[in-house]
Amino acid sequence: MKVARRDPSAFAKRFLPELTVDVVLLSVGDDGRLCTLLSRRNEAPYKGAWALPGVFVGRTETLESAAARALRDKAGIANVFLEQLFTFGDLQRDPRGRVLSVAYYALVPKARFFAATAEIADAAIALLTIPSGDERSGAIHADSAEGRRMKLAFDHDRIIGMAVQRIRGKLNYAPIGFELLPDRFTLLDIQHIHEAVLGRTLNKDSFRRKMLASNLIEDTKQRQIGSAFRPATLYRFKKQEN
Amino acid sequence: MKVARRDPSAFAKRFLPELTVDVVLLSVGDDGRLCTLLSRRNEAPYKGAWALPGVFVGRTETLESAAARALRDKAGIANVFLEQLFTFGDLQRDPRGRVLSVAYYALVPKARFFAATAEIADAAIALLTIPSGDERSGAIHADSAEGRRMKLAFDHDRIIGMAVQRIRGKLNYAPIGFELLPDRFTLLDIQHIHEAVLGRTLNKDSFRRKMLASNLIEDTKQRQIGSAFRPATLYRFKKQEN
DNA sequence: TGAATAGTGTCTATAAGACAATATCCC
DNA sequence: GGGATATTGTCTTATAGACACTATTCA
Structure with missing residues (x-):
């Protein structure tokens, strides 16, 4: 099925694509909206458009290492949740030639996100702005803090859209929301994270019940400080027993 | 961020990996077990071991076209549900050198599966044999029809395992089980498919209720024939209104 | 008619949504 | 104490599991 790599005839015919890794670094801001980090391109193609942090994959690094390197070099962030998303290989996705992109997504609490990206x-x-699951219409929009629409390079709108769809799906069965929260958080904090990811409001009572019954979090016996009203209990993510 | 393709200095340093596509073609046999098609390798490495159908990606085909070509050429099957699974890029996954594999999974009804693969x-x-979700122990096992354990080449055990995990997850929110069924089927047929995929038995009553309430299937007003008892109603998958 | 499975009706337990009542903090 | 939100308790409704009962076919 496969031919030994050093067979010169087969090797000559073989197509060797260029390979990049792009990372959708997601967080949830104070306004309760999903946000990501983009870099402005200052060369063609898509000069002036905004692109995801990405790097070419090196000979001696895995895909995941390359994604971590992209995060470190282009976003100043390390040691975050990082998972492969999808591989984009359309023939025309890069006007310069055939370039494949293995997309990753990363999740980071807002404090780290804003500190690093600043x-x-x-x-x-x-x-x-991502259409919610039941809406067929509408594309992804990325807006700057000043409210200006940001033009996205390549197929990065599709990549971002797929990243959001993915975490929406995972939220229901994987303890993924905690990656977007600091160590200690209130029940309402988690709910806001879930609402931001899902793009819709949730029932507070049943969300609390489900979260408390999930065995994923534990009471720290601490209370929120600085609130002008009754402070909420702080919880933390429970390390899973193996 | 990215450098123009024709820049010789950057191009020279750039790593161009070899790229394959491997396909996990899944079906459910008469015994209610998940099954897939494997090819025996007759060259090193892993000579004599069993491998997924796969091809090298050509210069002018998309990843999905390559996966469809692998299915056509190596399994004699076309026009089936086909979706990208994951990209495997570990440094040592192929002893000959760095070869990436974009894995796909495909679903096909058993009649087509057995007719084509024969x-x-x-x-x-x-x-x-795949450990169910809650069991941490145990790896994937592939056994021949005669009951012999089949040794898998490369990281193809991981790929198969991930394919099964993926369809298990999708079964709950995507109408994916119908891809494993013929045009007309009984409610019990669908249940058997779900049980094979999930690796556990399901409650018949609530499965029927949920399936009938799902608006995914419609009564064909036909009955099963040849049964030695009361024949079940035949349903078909309802084409979704767009 | 009997065997065997399809399909229906109903009861119960559990989970989700709604909402009122109480608790706790800062000012 | 007043304002504001956290937390608890309870009621209602929807869904899942259990199970008994009826229906339909072939031998």
């Missing part, structure tokens, strides 16, 4: 030149935070 | 030389049907 340092990056030519980068900006994009507030995302 | 014609393929050096191929065999593997009956799969």
